[in-house]
Amino acid sequence: xxxxxxxxxxxxxxxxxxxxxxxxxxxxxxxxxxxxxxxxxxxxxxxxxxxxxxxxxxxxxxxxxxxxxxxxxxxxxxxxxxxxxxxxxxxxxxxxxxxxxxxxxxxxxxxxx
Amino acid sequence: xxxxxxxxxxxxxxxxxxxxxxxxxxxxxxxxxxxxxxxxxxxxxxxxxxxxxxxxxxxxxxxxxxxxxxxxxxxxxxxxxxxxxxxxxxxxxxxxxxxxxxxxxxxxxxxxxxx
Numbered sequence: 001x002x003x004x005x006x007x008x009x010x011x012x013x014x015x016x017x018x019x020x021x022x023x024x025x026x027x028x029x030x031x032x033x034x035x036x037x038x039x040x041x042x043x044x045x046x047x048x049x050x051x052x053x054x055x056x057x058x059x060x061x062x063x064x065x066x067x068x069x070x071x072x073x074x075x076x077x078x079x080x081x082x083x084x085x086x087x088x089x090x091x092x093x094x095x096x097x098x099x100x101x102x103x104x105x106x107x108x109x110x111x112x113x
Numbered sequence: 114x115x116x117x118x119x120x121x122x123x124x125x126x127x128x129x130x131x132x133x134x135x136x137x138x139x140x141x142x143x144x145x146x147x148x149x150x151x152x153x154x155x156x157x158x159x160x161x162x163x164x165x166x167x168x169x170x171x172x173x174x175x176x177x178x179x180x181x182x183x184x185x186x187x188x189x190x191x192x193x194x195x196x197x198x199x200x201x202x203x204x205x206x207x208x209x210x211x212x213x214x215x216x217x218x219x220x221x222x223x224x225x226x227x228x
Contacts, residue, residue: 031213040122042203042218043157050213058215090156094214102216104149104156 003027004105006091012111019078021108023091032074033058033092033102034066043090049074081112115140115206119219127227132191134222136178136204139185146187147205147216148178157203163187174198199226 003026035043045058047066055066065077091105116139149157161172168180178189203221207214
């Protein structure tokens with residue numbers, strides 16, 4: 001357990017509405033990541049963060065934005081949700097304190113109808 | 114660019130049989146390789162990782178994997194399958210072993226274990 005909490009764990013939303021997923025960690029890990037998991041695609045990196053207010057795009061960043069105003073929180077925002085963003089979203093962390101290993105949260109199931 | 118290929122989407126074995134899950138990678142730099150396991154409705158758990166030390170890596174739950182550079186492979190094995198091994202398994206590659214690694218995943222393989 002790397003002290004990662006994702007919220008909400010399950011959400012159903014309508015097309016065109018904004019959605020924010022929160023990742024909270026309690027162990028002061030420097031690096032944080034958002035991945036999405038889809039059948040047949042494995043996990044793909046959306047955005048990542050090197051530290052407070054320091055973020056960058058991953059492989060599938062279109063339609064997503066992130067913010068990290070505090071070390072412990074990494075927010076993923078879908079500005080206008082689309083059905084193609086129906087997925088399971090995983091937050092992950094890593095740091096020297098984690099043995100340079102990436103640990104994953106429990107996931108957030110998002111359905112866009 | 115890096116990539117991972119996991120051939121087949123589903124493997125079924127009998128309890129007590131050998132488990133072999135295949136992973137081949139492509140990388141322009143010496144790779145760091147990982148196997149993760151995902152149980153239903155849970156996050157991913159690290160099974161083992163290769164970070165350029167010993168080529169035979171032992172992980173949790175009796176799993177191990179061997180890095181073979183000549184074959185660009187990192188196959189996962191377990192001598193005797195247990196029912197509790199039924200899960201989805203992901204191979205991943207990174208160009209660095211440090212904390213700022215960004216993983217590229219394969220599509221995953223679902224392992225079923227028959228009684």
